[in-house]
Amino acid sequence: MQEVIMTTEKYYQHDVDCHELNGRIEAIQNDGKSTRIIMDRTVFFPTGGGQPCDTGTIVTPDGTSVSVVDVQEDKESGIISHTIEIDPSETDALQVGMTVTQKLNEDRRRVNTQRHTGEHILTGAFIQLFGGANKGFHMGGEYVTIDMDYDGKKLTEEQVRAAEKLANEVIWANLPVTVSTFPNREEASVMPTRKPVTQDGEITIVTIGDLASPHDCVACCGTHFHRTGEVGLIRIHKFEPNKGMNRIYFECGDRALESMQSDDTLLRSVQERFSAGSHDLLQKMDIRDEKEAELRQDCTGLRQYYRDREMARITSLLHRDTPDFYQDSFTLVSPDDLLKLGFAIMEDEAAPALMALVHRPSHTVLLFSDGSRNCGALVKEHAKSLGGRGGGRPDQARALMPNEDAVEKFIESLKE
Ligand SMILES: [Zn+2]
Known part of the structure; x- marks a missing residue:
């Protein structure tokens, strides 16, 4: 049955x-x-x-x-x-x-009710101050969001802060939250709802504040407090354009306090790192940015200088006696610098048939060839059996070897 x-x-x-x-x-x-x-x-x-x-x-x-x-x-x-x-x-x-x-689970219910009742209060604040319509509501793990529609117009920082302030004033005023039930849509239509009621059957209308001129009034099925004061606090984290509307990210009650505390802790540790207070933190960050840009410029110049010096040293050696195979090791510069250096050397008339430039700290071997040897094939043939990785083209290839010993053995195999 x-x-x-x-x-x-x-x-x-x-x-x-x-x-x-x-x-x-x-x-x-x-x-x-x-x-x-x-x-x-x-x-x-x-x-x-x-x-x-x-x-x-x-x-x-x-x-x-x-x-x-x-x-x-x-x-x-x-x-x-x-x-x-x-x-x-x-x-x-x-x-x-x-x-x-x-x-x-009472904590979960309280947080959900804080967030949900808070959403009514914040939406009411935006509509009271600037009109518009709430077209979306989402309670996520991280934030609550609402999508406020102003016919494609973007809200400003001042507007968002004003709505946040009004919403908190509504909390401090501890206004009543009234849940009224009507048997159908027609009977519910006496209520001054912010958007038309579209549901069928029994309708629940939630009103924040005075029933005659409410702060917010809308059909809703969620859980609500009896008074706005129980929401405690509303904090807007950020807002951004979203699908032609304004997405407002906020938190309420327990979660708003937690987010303020963790943001405060974060801000304090950033201030300590910059030996700054709230008044001069951004200024000190700007100074560090400027210094970093100068250092980067200096570094680029020094790397170029080093490559030029090494180019002159190596090409003078090669001009004296052009070997079939040339090898050299470096510790100060990066593999990318060695790549530039290698290509520059291979342009020289005294370029060897095969050249290996080794970056010692990373056990990287860069191979270059004038066309008579196939670098990619050499890596495949000799480096892999020694535990190396890599590959490349006939004129240039790269092998990442596991240790110093493998680098030496790989170089030896290239001389054969
Ligand atoms: Zn509701």
Whole structure:
């Protein structure tokens, strides 16, 4: 016989302060990957409207406790399913018809409610000050975001800071947050909502502040505090253009305080590193940037000077006696400098048939040829068997050897 499951009673809608509730198990579903429980009523808010679900535990009469890790609502049937983490040996502990105790993860609920109620307050602040519309809301792991639409116009820093200030003033005013339920859309239309109600069936309208001239009023299914003061704090981290709108990143309550504390710690360590305070940190960073640019310029000049000197030394040696094979070692400059030096030498009329320039610190051997030897093939043939890596073209190749000994053996093999 097929189970007939009734719509789940959404207890969190009637009593948002309830953190522990009894519920009767109506069904236990298992698809081989996860186990889901359906109960007659639930204290757990399911993922929806931009707000992540509650988590927590379900405790059986004999004291077995299982974790609720995900809660989802089937919008058509109104049935809410709770995904649980359960050891296969313990599945018998749960039975259809059993009354269990549902316990919320209270910290998670509080943070979600701070963020969610905060979103109403901040959106209301933007709309009151500058009009526009909220076209998106997302609660992420790192930030909460809203997308404010101003017909393609970008918000300025001053505007965003003004909205942040007004939002915090609304928190400090400790305004009431009223949740009103209407049987249908028509009856809900008496409310001064900031956007038209489009949902069917029972409608929940959330109003911040005075019902006659609210700070914010919108249809919403999330969890809310009774007064704005409980949000504690709203902090905007950044804002940026996004798909023709303005994406505002912010945090509320506990998370806002945590982010301020960690940013403060970071700022202090940067200030210590620059021996600066808030007033002169940027100035001291500018000075360091300038010094770094000067050093980089000096370094480029010195490298060029060194290459020129080495070019003169090596070509004078080669002019005296042009060998078939020439090798040299370097420690001061980078392999890239040696590459430039090698190509310059091979342009000279006294260039050898084959040349190996070794960068000692990295055990890198750069090979150059006048065309009579194939550098890439030599690396393949001799370097790999010695544990080296690399390759290249017939006129130039690079071998990265594992150690000094392998470098010596590779060079010896080139003389054969
Ligand atoms: Zn809401």
